[in-house]
Amino acid sequence: MRIQVLGVCRFSLLVQGGFQRMPEDLEARRRVLYDPARLASRMLWFEHVFLPSIRAQTDPDFTLAVVTGSDFPEPWRTRLQELTSGIPQIELVFVPPHVHRDACRPVLRTRADPAADVVAQFRLDDDDAIAVDYVRRIRRDFRTFARPLYEAQGLVSIDYCRGFVLAVGDGKASLHFMSAPLWTPALTVYMPPGHEKSVLDYPHHLLFRHMPGLSLNDRMMFVRGFHDCNDSSFPARNLSDAISPDEAGDWTARRFGIDFDRFAAALAAAAAPVSG
Template identity: 45%
Template sequence: MRVQMLGLCRFSYLGLRGYQVEHDSIEARRAYLYDPDRLARRWLWFTTVALPGWLAQTDPDFTLVVMTGPDLPEPWLGQLRALCDSVAQLRLSLVEPMDYHLQACRAAIAPHLDPQADVIGHFRHDDDDAVALDYVALTRRDFAQVQGLWQAEGKLSLDYGRGLMMEAREGQLRFTPRICHNMGVALTVFLPPQAEQTALHFNHTKLAQWMPGVQISRPLMFIRSIHGDSDSGDMGPGLPWKPEEGSINRLLRQRFGLRRGALAALSRQLL
């Protein structure tokens, strides 16, 4: 069975819906999203936290669509173009503001669907979060073990629940190990190729309304960032787990290809 892993990452996409921070007009939304200081911070999060894991996936057979507006200011639009031109797995999608955010997400994803695939593994990824280096490989492996559930209903979610909450506040960095249910990062929604939905069409906190789901609590699979520019600054419900003493730095390196020193420097830059 051919599984296409297809993700969507919104980088300051100019739309009125689809986010928890709301604005009354497109002008107010544009002023907020395109503020130069904010864009500089988002680029730092994207390149320091999110990007390393995608550049070093052990299974390179995936596509990550980076969605933004055609009027994204320079130098960030040019930098996104150059990045996506240089990385085979990245695709830049420039989508005009649309009345409905989910239609915009579908417009971004649709050109990149593989017509030869039997099933599409849709995932969403925020530009300040991270997935482990083997996320794609383990998702494909674990789906093979439960694909009968997908075949029965044509929809299935596969959630990796073990993660690190990374808080960057007032120049300080703090990690909280948590096991969460359908956090949204490292969560894959498997749909038929002809389906009109993407991962964004399903509220990740209510997935059981639409499909069966499987959660896998090992290994450590995601980092969720919480900071002043977060769309949601709430850590949300979850269970604690305790890494071996002194192992956070090692886990950052081995699971995500990240260095704690670089992350700490990032948190200090955000002051």
């Protein structure tokens, strides 16, 4: 059985809908999304958290579409191209403003391999990370656990529900253990290659309404960013105590390919006042 692994990341994608905390007016939304300070923050997370976990995948056979607006501004457009140019699994896709799901659905549908038996779709935000064995696991665990459900229902999901929150405040980073059901990072939907919908058509927190699913909690499988630019709410009281910096560095390097000290240094540099 051939399982194609196909992911999507929306990088400050200018669309109608798709956000919880953005102005509804498209021009107002453009000003917020493309604000230089905001883009500098998103690019820092993308470079130091998101991309290391993509490069470190032990199974390199996957495709990841990074989707942004056709009018995505310079110098950030060039910077995005530079950061992704050496990663063959990543394809940058520029799309004009449209309704959120209508803009993203064709990106995934046109990249689904009709010769595959199953397409495993996943979604990540630009401040997320996945464990280095995520791609390998979603192939193995489908064959081991999920295939009977898929063959009976035509759709199935696997939710890796243990991971970390990487929190940033006052220019400092801290790592916290987290168990959470149906969060978007490390959540996979398996579908036929000709399926009319994409992973983004299914509200992640309501996935159980649309298909059977498995929840696996044996390993730490995701990092989710928590900071001032979050679109979705997440009360800080839900965080565990912070892990010590040495332990945080060990976890992020071993499971995600992330250099915690380098990320922390980049945050500190970004927060430092400009002299002169």
